[in-house]
Structures are given as structure tokens and as C-alpha cells.
Amino acid sequence: MAAILDAAGLNKNFGAVTAANDINAAIERDSVVGLIGTNGAGKTTFINMITGYLKPDRGRIHYEGRDITRLAPRDITRLGICRSFQIPQLYASLTAYENMMIGIGVVLRNAGRGGFFSRGEPLVPGYEQPAAAVADGLLQRFGLAEYRDKNAQVLPGGVRKLLDIALTMVARPKILLLDEPTSGVSAEEKFAIMEMIMKAVRAEGITVLFVEHDMEVVSRFAERVLAFYDGRIIADGSPEQALNDPEVKRYVVGGELHRLDEEKARPRA
């Protein structure tokens, strides 16, 4: 099977802290991979290295056969690897619609359309529609139509998350990295939101890597699970395999259950 993304021997140290210790992972095209692990296990470091925010100390990352290890985030984005953020990164003073239009503007510009001397309304590459139609279509797809003209800074947390993900879709990525797409979303809404994201994203045949703490969400949506602990991948396989791995049970799931128990013990506000 040809891997769309191949990380080999990635190492990253922050001073004395090892955030990535010989990470090896080949991601197959059109697959959905869940990244699990406690906080500080190295999941986000892995995503940050793939997207070029961090450069690994050792090791190489290949995307569609091309070495992207040393590329800048914007160049990696242009190649088709997009990411969302654990804390949504939006243009706070602009409306949801304007946020989308900024993203579409960048896509147009990178495609050399809609410049100073171009005439008529440019079509968004991949969608072959005018910018406004693409923006409204994506807002619709992520259930954001009613928030269209609200400023991003006043949107509720869950909506901001969805807008953050919708923003990554303007460039029609081939790989989408979602950093905790359901964090900050209530337990009841988690499945509905994940369902909507997956439906919106998988319709395009996008390879998805998502970081998630809720093991039920992971086992429902992931086809494959990478379990991180202490900068290493300690398990790699189907959700059943990985979640039942003794090490994972001990270091990841156990820790998670422990945390959940703590949350339950806390009195309700």
C-alpha cells in the first residue's frame, strides 16, 4: 500500500524533554487515523512537525514521495496538508463569512487568480465556483450558516471549532490534521460534531489524522490508532488492537479513565 505520508525516525528535544523519540509512521491514503495519548505524550509535537511548525532534530517526513521535512508551514499547506488547532485560530475581528473569504483569497492568490490585473470574478480552484458561493457552501456544510455574519470573537466555543475546521477546507487539502476537534465541546455534542466533521471531510476523500482524548470517539471514528507515550508510539493498529494493548491500557486509557473519574467526582457548577 502506498503511503501518502511517511514519517521516519523523527526525534525532537526541547532541552531535557524528549517530545519525539524515534517516531515512525506511514499513513495510508484515504484513511482515518486517531492519535491518542496523555497530555505531553507527543501528539501535538507530531502534528507540528508534519505541518512544519517544528523541525525535527533527526528524521525525515515524506509526503507523496517528496521530502517536506524542512519546508515552511505555508509551503506545506500549499502542497495539501492542512491543520486545525486545539485553540481555534480565527480572525477574531472578522465575521465567519469574512474568515472564509480570507482563506479563499489566499487559495485564489496561490493559484494566480483574482490578481490586480485580472478581469471578472475569479473561480476558486478545485471548486470552480465564485468565492462567495464556496464560502457559503462550506459554512452550510459545517452547519454554520446561521453564524455567517457574526464576528468570530463572539461565537460559542463549539462553533469556533467548526469554523476553524471549515477554514482548512477552502484549500481542498489531501491530508487534514485535526488537533482535538471535540475538546471544549460538551459530552452530548461530541458525537454529533464529530459526525458532521467526518461527513464533511470524508466526502472529499481526505486523509484524516485527529487527536482525541475520548476513547469512545476514537473507536467509533478511527480506522487506525497511534498511541503516544513519552514521545514514543507505543501502539499502532486497529482501534480494538490498540485500545486493548496492555501498555496503552496502562499509560493512556487508564490515565484517561482516571481523569474522567476525577471530573465526575467534581461537583457540578
Place this chain on the structure above:
Amino acid sequence: MRPDRTPLTLLLIGAAILAVGPFAPQWTLFLLTVALAKGLVVLGLMMLLRCGLVSFGQALYYCLGAYAAGMLGRLYEVSGVFTLMLAGMATSAFVAFVLGFLLARYRSIFFGLLSLAISMILYGLLVKTEALGSSDGFNVLPSTLFGWRPADEWVRYSVLAVAAGVAVIAALAVHRYLGTPLGRLAPAIKDNEIRVEYMGASARQAVHVKYVIAAALAGLGGALAATTVGHIDPEMAYWTTSGEFIFITILAGTGSVIAPFLGALIFGIIQTVAFDISPNTWQMVLGASLLAVIVFLPRGLWSLFRRRKAA
């Protein structure tokens, strides 16, 4: 979508200036021409301010444009007004292109102070250069229009006509630019540069481009001012000149490409009237009016027009 009325409004204003000019008193022509020259500088500052950047040293490019124009006349006896403006623009744009590699890395107060520092270096150099008249500067040759020199009573009007034409073209171009994807990136850079990068655009490159355009506009304004006033000196690069441009930018607001020219005109009028009434304390009147604008119209004079549109 609201139809874009800015281009038509600009053309109408330009036409109105040309039509009324011959009947207006000479001093108003001078006031208006200087306002157009300063408006060009402010137009560039407005572009930077939309990205959240305040250049405290835009007088650098204003002065460079003026000296480039003045030296062409002094050294080579070139007097064609369009050649002079082109020279002013090109000189400033080139310097900004080089300095931009450094400045486009910086934001907020660092960007502001670094631009201020560079403008003061130019001031210092000019003050020490005797060949260019040191702190006295030198007189600029009267300019010509494709070799033709208008009769004395028509000089002011001719310069105004050229200034109006150039200002309208510049404003139209900037308006068009602000509508392109790169131009629209300005508020995004102000809000969240990380996201800009992760969308596949370079914030630094976008800032660099805007910096060069802003400098070109300032150089154009400087060359125009040199031609209008007929004299240039290092004061043009001094920090108070930069301050004046920022003053006008805040007075005008960033709402439209027309705002900088309106702001510059009102600044000129306040200055003239205040100087007339109280020659010793005219700065106080200016300060009070800026305070009033900040308190009552935080988005600048242009919000007066916005509000009416919304109603």
C-alpha cells in the same frame, strides 16, 4: 452585494477640482495641492495601518521622493513634472524594497520605532550634507508639463490639476489592490498571523509588498510637495513630519481610499485657520481637534459617511 461607488466618487471629486479650480483663490489651490500630496503619503500609511502597523517614519520616503525630484532638477535640470514624480516614487520604492527585508520582520512598537530610527538617519545625513544645502535645503526648479510652462497665474492651477489626476489614479489603484486577495489579507495579518501562514500565505511577504507600495506613494507625495512648494529641506524627514502623517491617518480613518485626502485637507484647513487665529498656540487647536476625533469618532472622520450609509 453593495455596488462599489468609490471609483465613481473619486472621478467626480477629481472632475470637480478641475472645474472649480480656475475660479478659486490662489491660496486655496495651494492648500488643496499640498493636501493631495500629503494625502498620498497617508494613503500608504492607511494600507499599513489596516495590517495593524504604524510607521513612525514615513517622512523618510516623503523626503526621499522630494529630494530625488529636487536633485534631478538641480543636477540635470530635469523639470518635467511627471519625470520628477516618477523619480520620487522609484527612489522611495527601491529604498523601501531593500529596507523591507528587515522591517517586514517586525510588528507593533518595534516596527514603528525602527522606521522612526531610519527616517532620523536620513535627516541626520541631509543636515550634514553641505552640497544639498544642509539644514536650509535648496530651491526646486519650477516644473514643466511635457516641456510647457504655464503662464504665472496658471501655475498653481496646473500643478493642482496634475496633483488631482495623480491622486485619483493612485487612489483608484490602491482601491483595486485592496480588493485583491493580497490586499484583503490586511485585517487577517492584524488579527492572526499564525493562521495566515497555515492558510498558505506569507504574512511577511504581504507586509513587504504593502511597505513598498506605501513608500512609493510617500515618494510620489514628496515629489509633488517639492514641486508645489518650490523648496525642500531636511525637515521633511524629521520625526514631526512623520507624526503629522500619522495624525492625519488617525484623523481620516481607514474606511476608504478617499479618507486620507479628506483628512489631509481638513488638517490643512484646521492648521491654516488655527494659525490665523492664534499664531502662537495653533498646535493646541490641532491637538484638541485630534482629541475630539478620537473621542467622538474613534474610526476617524470617514465614519461620518459610514453612519449615514447605514441609516
